[in-house]
Every structure is written in C-alpha cells, then in structure tokens.
Amino acid sequence: MSHMEGRVEELLTFPIQLCDQVRMALNDPDSFKQECQELMKKVERLFTFLRRAHNVGPGNLYGRPTRKIMGDVEKTLEKALALAKKCKRSGMLKRVITITSAADFKRVNLLLDNAIEDVTWLLNVSAVGDDRPDSVGLPPIAITDPVLAMIWEQIAVVQVGSLDARCDSASILASYAKESDRNCKLIIEEGGLPPLLRLLKEGTVAGQEAAAEALGVLARDAERVKQILDERAVEVFIQVLTNGSMKVQVKVAWALAQMVSRNADAQDEFAQAGAIRLLVSLLAYDTLEDTSKVQKAVSIHTIVKHQLDKTKTDIGTSLPKPVDQDAEDASSDTEKRPVGSKPAEPPRSPDPKELTLKKPYQQDPSRLGPTKPVSGYSKPSGHGPTRNSSFEPVRTSPDPHSRHAAPHGLSRHRQERDREDPQTKQMLKAEAAHALWKLALGNVKNSKSITDTRALLCFAKLIESGEGAVQMNSVNAVMEIAQAAGEDAELRRAAFKTNSPAAKAIVEQLLKVIEHGEPELQWPCIRAIGCLARIFPAPALHVIIPLTAQLASKDGTVAEEAAVALQKFAYKDNYLYMEHSRTILENSGAGHLVQLIYFEKQAQMQALILLSYLALNVGDSADLEKAASLAALEAATRWTNLPDGVRGLLCDAIEHLELYQGGPRAPSEAGNFLV
Known part of the structure; x- marks a missing residue:
C-alpha cells in the first residue's frame, strides 16, 4: 500500500520529510545564494503549515482534498529538492549541462506559493469553532474546477462545523445536487455521504431535515442509491423512523421513497429492516384513533349477515357461498355457483376450427395492446418472489400508540408528537x-x-x-x-x-x-x-x-x-x-x-x-x-x-x-x- 492510501494523518508524513531534505540541501549553497535564501523562506513556511495540519485532531482533516493536495505538494518539493542539489559544488557540472537559470527558481517559487495556499485552505476548511474564517476562498488546486472546491468546502463543514453551520452546508449540498448529475457524482465521490448520514443520525432537527433532503436528492439513479446503501444508510433511516422528530420523519420517508423507487434492492433491504411496519405505524397515527368506529360500520353488516346465515342454517337451508375465483382450476361440476349464475358447461373436446382460430387474445387481456402509461404511472412488468403463507385473514396488530401497548419511556415522545402542528x-x-x-x-x-x-x-x-x-x-x-x-x-x-x-x-x-x-x-x-x-x-x-x-x-x-x-x-x-x-x-x-x-x-x-x-x-x-x-x-x-x-x-x-x-x-x- 502506498503512503497516499493510508490514513489522512499519515499523508503528511512524507511531505514533511521532503521539506527537511530540501532545507538541508538549501543550506550553504555554492551558487544562486540569493535565490536559495528566498526558496528557503517559502519551504520553511510550507513546513510550518504542514506541521500544523499534521497536528489537527483525528477526524478533523478532510480526506479527499488532503490526498489531492498532498500529491501536488510532494511533486513541488521534489522539484525544489532537485533545484537545490544543482546549487551545490557537486552539481556544478550538471548546472553547466542543464543551464540552470533564475527562471527555474521563479517557477519553483510559484509552485511553492500555490502549495502554501492549498495547505492554508485545507487548514481553514478543517478548522473548528472560532478558528474557522468566514470565507475560505478558492484553493489554487481547484482553480480549473471551482465547483469541486465549493463541494469540498461544504462537505468539510458538514463534517467538522458547528451544528448550525452543518445544517446550512447540508442544505447547500442539496441545492448543488439538484443542479446536475455531475454535482451528485462529485458529492458522493468526494466523501459527502458519511458526514451527511452522521448529521442525520446525531444532528439537530433542522440539520437532520437538511441531511435527509440531501440524501434524497442524491438518490438520482440505481447506482447512486447503491452507493448510499453501502454506507449503511438503512440503519440510520430505521432509527429516525423509530424515534425521530416528526418533521425529520417526513423528510426521511420522502428520501426513502426516492431510493426504493430507483433501486429494487433498496426495496428488499428496507423491508427486511422493518421499514414497512414503521411506516404503517406512522400512517396509523391519528388515523385509526377512531378505528372502533370504522370497524363498527363494517362489522354491523358482518354481524347481521352472520345471524342471517345462522338462522337459515337452523331451519335447514344454506346460502350458496361466493365462488372463490382463485380456486377455479380445482373446481368440479358439482361445485355450487353464486346466486344468479348458470351451471358450468360440461367440458367438450376442442373443435379443430377453434384450434385453428385460437388467437393470442385468449391468454391475457393485458398483453393485447399494452395500456399506455399515463401521468408517470405504469404497470409493473414483474414482481418479486412471494412468501409462503396460509390462507388466513389480514392480521391486525395492536395499536403501537395505545397507552397500554406503548413501552415505558415513550410517553414523552408521544406528547411531543401530539404537539406537532396539523x-x-x-x-x-x-x-x-x-x-x-x-x-x-x-x-x-x-x-x-x-x-x-x-x-x-x-x-x-x-x-x-x-x-x-x-x-x-x-x-x-x-x-x-x-x-x-x-x-x-x-x-x-x-x-x-x-x-x-x-x-x-x-x-x-x-x-x-x-x-x-x-x-x-x-x-x-x-x-x-x-x-x-x-x-x-x-x-x-x-x-x-x-x-x-x-x-x-x-x-x-x-x-x-x-x-x-x-x-x-x-x-x-x-x-x-x-x-x-x-x-x-x-x-x-x-x-x-x-x-x-x-x-x-x-x-x-x-x-x-x-x-x-x-x-x-x-x-x-x-x-x-x-x-x-x-x-x-x-x-x-x-x-x-x-x-x-x-x-x-x-x-x-x-x-x-x-x-x-x-x-x-x-x-x-x-x-x-x-x-
């Protein structure tokens, strides 16, 4: 594994070592002494910033730009080291052959200035609290792609900023993601998902809302959804749907819908994690408070019908039962039909003419002329495998919001939900x-x-x-x-x-x-x-x-x-x-x-x-x-x-x-x- 693939803090070790080598090479030069002194000042300044970056707390240094910046810093220091070696006596012959000039020092000085600005920008975006400046500007490394620098800045704030700043940056990332698919790709590739999920899990209500919206916007296609799922987003979503604020649950449910509508695997993962039960519980809140009334309106008819059937049975009569349409393949000629229906025709041998004229319409009406999809809705082309189950009526689970069914400690959460606006x-x-x-x-x-x-x-x-x-x-x-x-x-x-x-x-x-x-x-x-x-x-x-x-x-x-x-x-x-x-x-x-x-x-x-x-x-x-x-x-x-x-x-x-x-x-x- 190369040193550029290690931990973020380890990425600065090699550039610091290179700085030491350049400083030693610039001591007591035999030629271009004035230029070497100017070069030494900039190397010393760069060395100071690198040491400060190395001492930043674990997890505060933003990894993606750090790797890119340190790669350029290493190349710059290697050029400075090669130039410094040419100024030694041992390099006089090489100097004559390569014709070292003052222009070479100007070029290396410019590269060192850019490296210093890049490391300074990295320190600014990684700063926490009052140490963070109001504006961090644009680093030279991203001068050709300013959008990348803006995305870096907002991801860094979501990662290490204050609670209010993290909320604002998550909203900005969501707006960036809405602008183009490339921005979505950059946000995900530059490590934006982990801090957004952490904010959704641990942030303030406003921060959680902003993070959920950003995640929903980032779920633009199946590949993006897969990347979000790979960051264990399902666990965070389930946690919020279980005990989160109602306003946050609104955003999370919306983001969940965006994800499962674009990736079939997401449907299965959320279902296996229990999202369906939680969503139905949210749907039932204040909807089935008057369930008894709903059931009463239905059950009166059921009771009357049951009593009528029982009475007729007692006097020796029986009402014909509705035909089970799905049992038709197993039906026999002796099976009773519904009231008003004719007896089933006896089976007969197929007529040769029928065999000749048998058309595809006898298979499935939906295959004749496919119904044109309307308003964005279309019939699914297929379904997943079914789960084994017996032919039993719909099971009604107890109301999770009931006073007797609710676990101890959830009453406060219930009170908070009751106080939410309609x-x-x-x-x-x-x-x-x-x-x-x-x-x-x-x-x-x-x-x-x-x-x-x-x-x-x-x-x-x-x-x-x-x-x-x-x-x-x-x-x-x-x-x-x-x-x-x-x-x-x-x-x-x-x-x-x-x-x-x-x-x-x-x-x-x-x-x-x-x-x-x-x-x-x-x-x-x-x-x-x-x-x-x-x-x-x-x-x-x-x-x-x-x-x-x-x-x-x-x-x-x-x-x-x-x-x-x-x-x-x-x-x-x-x-x-x-x-x-x-x-x-x-x-x-x-x-x-x-x-x-x-x-x-x-x-x-x-x-x-x-x-x-x-x-x-x-x-x-x-x-x-x-x-x-x-x-x-x-x-x-x-x-x-x-x-x-x-x-x-x-x-x-x-x-x-x-x-x-x-x-x-x-x-x-x-x-x-x-x-």
Whole structure:
C-alpha cells in the first residue's frame, strides 16, 4: 500500500520529510545564494503549515482534498529538492549541462506559493469553532474546477462545523445536487455521504431535515442509491423512523421513497429492516384513533349477515357461498355457483376450427395492446418472489400508540408528537403513504407485508377523509397492492377475502372515488378494481355499473382504464365472465364502447378489445345488436394500426356476431372509419 492510501494523518508524513531534505540541501549553497535564501523562506513556511495540519485532531482533516493536495505538494518539493542539489559544488557540472537559470527558481517559487495556499485552505476548511474564517476562498488546486472546491468546502463543514453551520452546508449540498448529475457524482465521490448520514443520525432537527433532503436528492439513479446503501444508510433511516422528530420523519420517508423507487434492492433491504411496519405505524397515527368506529360500520353488516346465515342454517337451508375465483382450476361440476349464475358447461373436446382460430387474445387481456402509461404511472412488468403463507385473514396488530401497548419511556415522545402542528402531521401521512406506495411497486413480497398490517384500513380511511397528496398517495399505494394481488393468487386470497373488513373498506372507498372523484384519482382506482376483478361474485352490480358508467367519461384516460378494467371481468380467465359480460351489456356497455371506438382515439383500442370479448361471450345479446356493435367492429377491421393478436380477436368476434345478427353486412353498412 502506498503512503497516499493510508490514513489522512499519515499523508503528511512524507511531505514533511521532503521539506527537511530540501532545507538541508538549501543550506550553504555554492551558487544562486540569493535565490536559495528566498526558496528557503517559502519551504520553511510550507513546513510550518504542514506541521500544523499534521497536528489537527483525528477526524478533523478532510480526506479527499488532503490526498489531492498532498500529491501536488510532494511533486513541488521534489522539484525544489532537485533545484537545490544543482546549487551545490557537486552539481556544478550538471548546472553547466542543464543551464540552470533564475527562471527555474521563479517557477519553483510559484509552485511553492500555490502549495502554501492549498495547505492554508485545507487548514481553514478543517478548522473548528472560532478558528474557522468566514470565507475560505478558492484553493489554487481547484482553480480549473471551482465547483469541486465549493463541494469540498461544504462537505468539510458538514463534517467538522458547528451544528448550525452543518445544517446550512447540508442544505447547500442539496441545492448543488439538484443542479446536475455531475454535482451528485462529485458529492458522493468526494466523501459527502458519511458526514451527511452522521448529521442525520446525531444532528439537530433542522440539520437532520437538511441531511435527509440531501440524501434524497442524491438518490438520482440505481447506482447512486447503491452507493448510499453501502454506507449503511438503512440503519440510520430505521432509527429516525423509530424515534425521530416528526418533521425529520417526513423528510426521511420522502428520501426513502426516492431510493426504493430507483433501486429494487433498496426495496428488499428496507423491508427486511422493518421499514414497512414503521411506516404503517406512522400512517396509523391519528388515523385509526377512531378505528372502533370504522370497524363498527363494517362489522354491523358482518354481524347481521352472520345471524342471517345462522338462522337459515337452523331451519335447514344454506346460502350458496361466493365462488372463490382463485380456486377455479380445482373446481368440479358439482361445485355450487353464486346466486344468479348458470351451471358450468360440461367440458367438450376442442373443435379443430377453434384450434385453428385460437388467437393470442385468449391468454391475457393485458398483453393485447399494452395500456399506455399515463401521468408517470405504469404497470409493473414483474414482481418479486412471494412468501409462503396460509390462507388466513389480514392480521391486525395492536395499536403501537395505545397507552397500554406503548413501552415505558415513550410517553414523552408521544406528547411531543401530539404537539406537532396539523400540517406536519398531514405531510407525514402523505410521505408515509408515498414510501409504502414505492415499496409495493412491482414487489409482491412487500405488498404481502403491507397487507399483513393495518395498512389497508389506514388507506381506506385516508382515501375517504384525506386530501391532496395524502389521498393521492394512498390511492396509488392501493393500486400497486391491487396490481400485485391481481397477478399473485396467494396474496389475493390472503388480503382481499370477500369477508375481510379491510378489503370491504378499500373496495367501498375505491368505488366512491370512481363515481365522484377527480380524473387523476379515478383512473388509479379503476385500475385497482380491475386487478381485483376475480374476487367479486356475480352479478357484482355495485362494481360493474360504476365502471361501465366511466366508459362515457370525457377524460380519455379514465375511459381507457375503465375499458381495461372491464376486460378483466369479461375475459375467460375470470370464472364468472359470462355473468359479468351480461351485466356490462345490460348497463349500456355496448353503446359506450361503440362511441369510444368511433370518437375517442386514446381509448378506442381497449374499447375494441372489450367489445370483442363481449361479442364472443354473449353474441346473442340484443344490446349488442341495438348498439350496432357489428358495424363498429367491421369498421375497425380497416384500421391500419391493429396488432396481430387484436386483429385475430376482432375477426373471431365478427364471425360470432354474424351467426346471431343475420349474416355478413354489406360493406356500405359497415362504414369506412379508418385510423
């Protein structure tokens, strides 16, 4: 290991030794005596500053600039030593050969001046308390890159400055990081992470807020997040989320969301460290204080239903149970269906024509024409591995803020939280929901962990009574959890049982937003309901009617999401697709879809897919004929942007409708609507 790779204090040992050698070489020169005397003065001054730097307390000397400055100081002293040796008698011949001149001394003097200024700057930025000057200036070593010097200065202050100064410098570093990716890279490479994490762990409230904001801004991409995690940031974040000030927790939750949204490994690390439980606890604070009221509103229905079931059982009757959509693969012909549903058709051998016409649409509606990502939100492409669990209802943990459940010594902390202003409390709920949303993004395991807590009840309450970012982040978190449940049967069975109070509360609030909310809230709620399509027993009027109504929405995104959601009800993978298809048509679904196909470019592809499903499922429906569905489908065959899978689906739907609506139509009747 070279001397430049050792401890910071050891970096000054070799330059000090070089200074001694130069001083000895400059004693009693045989030529250029005047120049050697001037050189000696500067070497002596440099030697003094190097000794002062060497005596600085351990940990106070900023390592990154020290290494760079000492490297240049060594090169300067080596040049001074070579020049001094030429002035000795033994070097007379060398002097004649190399033609040493006064210009060489001027050049070395300039280098020594720069070295002295660099070491002086290093001492100033490493000074503590009153010894630190108000302005340390710009060192010659960074004259070509002043931003680097400014970053060095602020990192040094965060490392050894006063509490107030550390807070200010952390804020300045955050502003630097916002300006460019290069600044982020420099702050991390120049050792800015350890002092920021130390400030977050041990600083004042203002300093902790500034440090958390800086760390969140530095988490610009997956590589930066990995570098932050390598500095053991997870431990510090967990400590603050456990017992930090509420204002600091707001910033930490925001920074956590930034990190996990850019690095999948960060999702797992924070989840394993217990961040989900802590965030749900913060979310539940002052949200489920009236949990008994929420549960009472839900449990009355549950109690009445239970008594009704018990009474009917006593008189020798039994109510048919809702079909478990996820058990369809294991269902038999003797299995009972929900009220209003038809008996399952007996299995039959596949028709050769069916095998020939079987199209990709029979796999997954989401693969036909990918839904266009809207407003920065997109469906995750995959999920992590699921955790083994039994089919049990959502477990509700005891309230950690309860007087009896709180450990001894936390009452003072609770009082401090109670005294926080309402705005801070709302900001904490918003950022806690934001962090949970990002932790659930594309991660089934984390979604399962979230649903194992009281999070769903909290989200239901916040969707109902929250405003702004609180409501928006809660809706997005539920949407991500629902998307994970839509792709993972185990999570769906565990978290969204039809008799689960939390699941009922969530569905109720989602439907309210779908009916009366703003478009930016409606579309994620619609997507969430669509992902949960398999949990609803037929006829599911309370769900399908609001979704069908949104097909007529003036907002193209809402109409498109409504069509995609209804596809999941009408697709053959849904055990009740026939009943759901009839319900959609009975509530003017065909008419809305025809209008979308003709007039709404954003939603027309998804509307076409849904109408094709309905035509294949219930082609004998009078509602399809009344809405002129066949004409709309035939017009769509002339579109130039149809994917192959959708075109095959469309042809099958037209052929099926022609069996019920009097054969093929004349080309003039089908219209000439081109896209």
